[in-house]
Amino acid sequence: xxxxxxxxxxxxxxxxxxxxxxxxxxxxxxxxxxxxxxxxxxxxxxxxxxxxxxxxxxxxxxxxxxxxxxxxxxxxxxxxxxxxxxxxxxxxxxxxxxxxxxxxxxxxxxxxxxxxxxxxxxxxxxxxxxxxxxxxxxxxxxxxxxxxxxxxxxxxxxxxxxxxxxxxxxxxxxxxxxxxxxxxxxxxxxxxxxxxxxxxxxxxxxxxxxxxxxxxxxxxxxxxxxxxxxxxxxxxxxxxxxxxxxxxxxxxxxxxxxxxxxxxxxxxxxxxxxxxxxxxxxxxxxxxxxxxxxxxxxxxxxx
Amino acid sequence: xxxxxxxxxxxxxxxxxxxxxxxxxxxxxxxxxxxxxxxxxxxxxxxxxxxxxxxxxxxxxxxxxxxxxxxxxxxxxxxxxxxxxxxxxxxxxxxxxxxxxxxxxxxxxxxxxxxxxxxxxxxxxxxxxxxxxxxxxxxxxxxxxxxxxxxxxxxxxxxxxxxxxxxxxxxxxxxxxxxxxxxxxxxxxxxxxxxxxxxxxxxxxxxxxxxxxxxxxxxxxxxxxxxxxxxxxxxxxxxxxxx
Numbered sequence: 001x002x003x004x005x006x007x008x009x010x011x012x013x014x015x016x017x018x019x020x021x022x023x024x025x026x027x028x029x030x031x032x033x034x035x036x037x038x039x040x041x042x043x044x045x046x047x048x049x050x051x052x053x054x055x056x057x058x059x060x061x062x063x064x065x066x067x068x069x070x071x072x073x074x075x076x077x078x079x080x081x082x083x084x085x086x087x088x089x090x091x092x093x094x095x096x097x098x099x100x101x102x103x104x105x106x107x108x109x110x111x112x113x114x115x116x117x118x119x120x121x122x123x124x125x126x127x128x129x130x131x132x133x134x135x136x137x138x139x140x141x142x143x144x145x146x147x148x149x150x151x152x153x154x155x156x157x158x159x160x161x162x163x164x165x166x167x168x169x170x171x172x173x174x175x176x177x178x179x180x181x182x183x184x185x186x187x188x189x190x191x192x193x194x195x196x197x198x199x200x201x202x203x204x205x206x207x208x209x210x211x212x213x214x215x216x217x218x219x220x221x222x223x224x225x226x227x228x229x230x231x232x233x234x235x236x237x238x239x240x241x242x243x244x245x246x247x248x249x250x251x252x253x254x255x256x257x258x259x260x261x262x263x264x265x266x267x268x269x270x271x272x273x274x275x276x277x278x279x280x281x282x283x284x285x286x287x288x289x290x291x292x293x294x295x296x297x298x299x300x301x302x303x
Numbered sequence: 304x305x306x307x308x309x310x311x312x313x314x315x316x317x318x319x320x321x322x323x324x325x326x327x328x329x330x331x332x333x334x335x336x337x338x339x340x341x342x343x344x345x346x347x348x349x350x351x352x353x354x355x356x357x358x359x360x361x362x363x364x365x366x367x368x369x370x371x372x373x374x375x376x377x378x379x380x381x382x383x384x385x386x387x388x389x390x391x392x393x394x395x396x397x398x399x400x401x402x403x404x405x406x407x408x409x410x411x412x413x414x415x416x417x418x419x420x421x422x423x424x425x426x427x428x429x430x431x432x433x434x435x436x437x438x439x440x441x442x443x444x445x446x447x448x449x450x451x452x453x454x455x456x457x458x459x460x461x462x463x464x465x466x467x468x469x470x471x472x473x474x475x476x477x478x479x480x481x482x483x484x485x486x487x488x489x490x491x492x493x494x495x496x497x498x499x500x501x502x503x504x505x506x507x508x509x510x511x512x513x514x515x516x517x518x519x520x521x522x523x524x525x526x527x528x529x530x531x532x533x534x535x536x537x538x539x540x541x542x543x544x545x546x
Contacts, residue, residue, distance in 0.1 A: 069512060
C-alpha cells in the first residue's frame, strides 16, 4: 500500500490534490458529479470585498494546449460568500478548505482575511496577489517584493490561519518575491498563477477576448511552472503548493519532485470535470510504477 | 450531466458548410430540449459546445456549421469515430408555459434546437408553427423535418429565393401565437425581443470555457442577477433579458 498523505502547515491532506481557485466554484457543481471528499482539499472561487461581475465577454480563448481566460474575479463578494456559498460548500465538503481572497487595496485584503478567519472550515487562506485580469489590484501587488511583503504582513496580522501567497509568473524574479513573502511571515507559497497571453481572431483581426489579454493556463505552461517551483524551492523554507498545467498523476509527481508539497489542478477541471477523481485513482499505480511508497518523501526530490 | 463516449453513426453534408452528425450512445442525461452537448476533439484543448437537434434512446443528433478548426475537423470524421462528450448541459426550454399554439423561430444554425423543442411541444398536444430564417435558398435545411412532425413551417430568406422574403420578424407579424421560443444570431434575437407580442424564451450563445458552470467564462447580466450562459442558460426568458 502506498501512502499519498501530505502535510500543509499542520493540515494533513489525504492526497496532494487541490482543485485551483476559479475552476471549481464553491464545490457543489462538482459534488453533483462525484464525492468531492476524496480530494485533498480545494481552493474556492477568488473572493473580494465587494461583489464583482468581472470583465465583459468574450472572456475565453483557446490556445495550443491551453486556454486564455479574462474572467476578472467574478464573485458575489465576501459577505455573500460567507452567508450563501459556504453553507452550501459545507454540505458537500467536510475537510478544511482553501479560501482564496483578493483585493484592490491593503484594506480590502485585510477586510476579507479578517472575515474569513472566523470560518471554521477554512484551513488555509490563499492570498491572490497575481490576478492578471483586474487593473489597479491583483497582480500589481505581486510584482514587487515590497508590495508582496506588505500584503503578507497586513493579512498575517489579522488571522491565525496559515497564509499562502499566490504568486504571478509575470515578473522578472519570482524567487525574490517568494523570499520577501517568507520574510514577511507567509506560511507558504502558491505558484504559479496564469501567464499573460493573447489570441487574435483572423476574421475580425482583433483580440479574441474583450479585455485583449488574459491569463494563459493549461498543459502548455507546466514546464514554466516546474522551473519556477524548482527555483523557489531552493530559496525558501516554507511549503509550496505547485500549479500550472497539471493534468495527470505523472504531472503531480513531477511537480512534487520540483519541490511542491501539494498541487492545484486548474484548467484541466474545465476540460474534464472528473480529472481530479481520475488522478487520485491513478496516483497509487503511478507511484508504484516509479518505486514511490510514500508521496511526501519525493518533495523536492529532483534537487 | 454525463460524460459519455459517443460513436458517430453518420456525418452527412446538408448545405455547403452545414453538417448533420448522428451519435450512438447514452442520452439519459438529456432532460429538456434546448440543452447542448460539449465535444472533446483530439488535439484541441477546449470542448465544442453544440446544440441538440434530436434525441432518442441511445441516439443523439446534432446539426453544426463549419466555422473554425474544430467544426472543420468534425466535418471530416468518418463513421465509427469515438468522441468524448459531456451530455445534457444547460437548462433547456420550459415548454410548460407555451400555451396552445406556440411558435418556434430559428435563424441559421439556431434552427437545430428548435426541432427537438417542436417535437416535445407537439407531443404535449400543442399546435406548433415553425419559422426558419436563412439568407438564401441554398442555405436552407431542416424544412422537411419540421413538416414531417406536423409543424406548420414557414421559411424566410433575406434575398427572397425561398419562402417569405425578409427576416423571421416579417413572417411573425402575420401569424397568431400564444408564446415563442427562439435561437439564432443576436441581432435576430434582439429584433424578436422588440417585435414579439407575447412572452418568450431565447437561447443564447457565448464563448465558453467548461460548459458546465465552473469557470464563469460565459457570464451575463440579467434582471434576475448574473447568470452563466452554460449552466443557468443558454435559455433566458424575455422578462429577464437586458439588451
